[in-house]
Amino acid sequence: EAGVTQFPSHSVIEKGQTVTLRCDPISGHDNLYWYRRVMGKEIKFLLHFVKESKQDESGMPNNRFLAERTGGTYSTLKVQPAELEDSGVYFCASSQDPGTGDGYTFGSGTRLTVV
Amino acid sequence: GDSVTQMEGPVTLSEEAFLTINCTYTATGYPSLFWYVQYPGEGLQLLLKATKADDKGSNKGFEATYRKETTSFHLEKGSVQVSDSAVYFCALRKRTYKYIFGTGTRLKVLA
Numbered sequence: 579e580a581g582v583t584q585f586p587s588h589s590v591i592e593k594g595q596t597v598t599l600r601c602d603p604i605s606g607h608d609n610l611y612w613y614r615r616v617m618g619k620e621i622k623f624l625l626h627f628v629k630e631s632k633q634d635e636s637g638m639p640n641n642r643f644l645a646e647r648t649g650g651t652y653s654t655l656k657v658q659p660a661e662l663e664d665s666g667v668y669f670c671a672s673s674q675d676p677g678t679g680d681g682y683t684f685g686s687g688t689r690l691t692v693v
Numbered sequence: 694g695d696s697v698t699q700m701e702g703p704v705t706l707s708e709e710a711f712l713t714i715n716c717t718y719t720a721t722g723y724p725s726l727f728w729y730v731q732y733p734g735e736g737l738q739l740l741l742k743a744t745k746a747d748d749k750g751s752n753k754g755f756e757a758t759y760r761k762e763t764t765s766f767h768l769e770k771g772s773v774q775v776s777d778s779a780v781y782f783c784a785l786r787k788r789t790y791k792y793i794f795g796t797g798t799r800l801k802v803l804a
Contacts, residue, residue, distance in 0.1 A: 634790075686734070687737075
C-alpha cells in the first residue's frame, strides 16, 4: 500500500514568490491534515480536511496560506507571497477515523526555505 | 492549553549506550501519548504509544511508560545502535484528530 506522498521534497524560493506544496493521501482516507515544523520548534497542526471540506483550519497562520482539496483526493497548500518566517518542514497526514486515529499516517514532508 | 515538553538535543551517544529522552505533558482529561521518529529523508513514523495511565508502549527495543502522577512519558532504550540516529518527537492526542507535538530531540549515535 502506498503511503502519504508529498512533493516536492525540497523547495527554495525567494521572499515574495509563490509556492505550492502537494500531498497525496493514502487511497480511501477521507481525512487529510497539514502540519508544520518551523526550525527547531514543535510540529504544529495547520488544518483538517474531510473529503473536500475544511473541518478545522484553526492552525493556519494567516491569509497568505491557502489549502485546497479538490475532489477530495490530493491536497495543495499554497503560500502567496512567501515570507522568511514561512521556512520550515510541512507535513501532510491522512487517516481513516479522525477520532480513533486509525491508520493515521504522515508523509515525509516538504522542506521549504524562503530566502 | 495542552502542551508537550521534551528535552532539547542533540543527544550524542556511543553505540550500545543507554538512552533516555525525557518528555512531560500538560493536558486536561486523558490523552493518549506517542513517540514518533523521523529518520533522515523519511516521514514521521509512529514508534510506540500508550493510551492510559501505567500503560507501557514498546517497539524495536524502545519503551515508554505513561506516568500520570508525574505527567511524563520518557523514552528509553537499553542499547542504542547507529541506525537509531534520528529525530524523536513526543506527542499527545485526545480522542480527536489533532496531535500536539513537542519540539523534537535529535539523537546521534556514534559507532
